[in-house]
Amino acid sequence: MTDQELLAAQFEEHRDRLHRLAYRLLGSGAEADDAVQETWLRLARTGDDEIDNLGGWLTTVTSRVSLNMLRSRATRGESEYDDALADPIVEPAGSVGDPEASAELTDAVETALLLVLNRLSPAERVAFVLHDTFDVPFEQIGELLDRAPEAARQLASRARRRVRAQSGTTDASDSSPEPGRRIVDAFFAAAREGDFDGLVSLLAPDVALRVDGGLSATAIVRGATTVASRALMFSNPGAVLKPVSIDGRPGALVLAGGVPVSLMAFEVEGDVVIGIDAYTGEERLAGIRLPA
Known part of the structure; x- marks a missing residue:
């Protein structure tokens, strides 16, 4: 050899x-x-x-x-396009899950973590992943990032707080059995009523809406006013909303005439929405296993 x-x-x-x-x-x-x-x-x-x-x-x-x-x-x-969203695990709202789906749910947790990591700065992401997942010492991380070890430690600590906050931690004031459901319900109520200001108040300033229409890439819309305008533009007063849990996040299946037209998953932090994943189109939804 x-x-x-x-x-x-x-x-x-x-x-x-x-x-x-x-x-x-x-x-x-x-x-x-x-x-x-x-x-x-x-x-x-x-x-x-x-x-x-x-x-x-x-x-x-x-x-x-x-x-x-x-x-x-x-x-x-x-920021305009990203990889197509992975197929989500969709369950009735408040469901504790089917034991037979444990492997699928593990994949869903991994996908959810990656979505959170995408919101970190490059330095935060590197510090957090290297230390918390691969046990790399801060001295080595600091050399990689051209920072002092203590600065690398602070980056990882800040990233860890953001990951915990954005992973759906329940707020003590939210009595809903599913964290964030109250905010999601308020979002759809404001959209149905055409309440633009109400929608904006429920969205983080840097909220990101990702729309997967079955293409190879996912369109991304950013900013509270832009996302609120889009929500009003496509709001259908005659639509029926079915509360669901999507990869462990609160969401809704939107039906028109009894036919699914979109599936929306929300990431909620505190009292605002920080991210929305929307799956649209007959072909895209046909590839997702939806609850009866």
């Missing part, structure tokens, strides 16, 4: 872990593949003669490649 073949074999032992790391950081399987491939190319050029800890070196390089991709994405302002 040649030195290059031996190096490739050693790299393959780490590939799955590196892909998990890149996927958590980037939220895209295709981009994670690219990051791992770039890591291999750098290793192949460098060799392992000067590398004392191959696993640590690969973690650092994959993280740095992913961080550069995140920063490049932010610089380009890629």
Whole structure:
């Protein structure tokens, strides 16, 4: 076996872990593949003669490649389109879930976490994922981010608070059995009544509406006034709303004439909506298992 073949074999032992790391950081399987491939190319050029800890070196390089991709994405302002949304797990509102669906729900939790991570800055995301998921020390994270270890610790702490807040933590004043349901009901009531100001008051200033119409990419609309205007534009007074739980988030199945026309999932933080995922179109909804 040649030195290059031996190096490739050693790299393959780490590939799955590196892909998990890149996927958590980037939220895209295709981009994670690219990051791992770039890591291999750098290793192949460098060799392992000067590398004392191959696993640590690969973690650092994959993280740095992913961080550069995140920063490049932010610089380009890629906010109009994103990857198509994953198929959601939809259950009747307040359902505790079917034990047979545990594997599907695990995937749904992973998807929900990625949605939350997307709202972190690149530095926050890297610090949080590397420390809390892969147990990388803050000294190493600080070197990667060109920050002091304490600054890296603060980034991870801030990200952790945001993740907890945006993962649907129940507010003590919300007596609803499903966190956020009261806000979702108020949102639809305002839309039905044409209450623009009421809608805006229920939306975070930087709220993001992602619309998956069955295409390869998801359209994204940002900002409270823009999202409120869109909600009023497409509001149907004759529609019937069926409360549902979507990946553990409060949502609604919208029916017109008894036919599903859209499925909407809400991310609620405190008393405002911070994100909405909308699945629309007959073809897209046909691919989602909806409750009877």
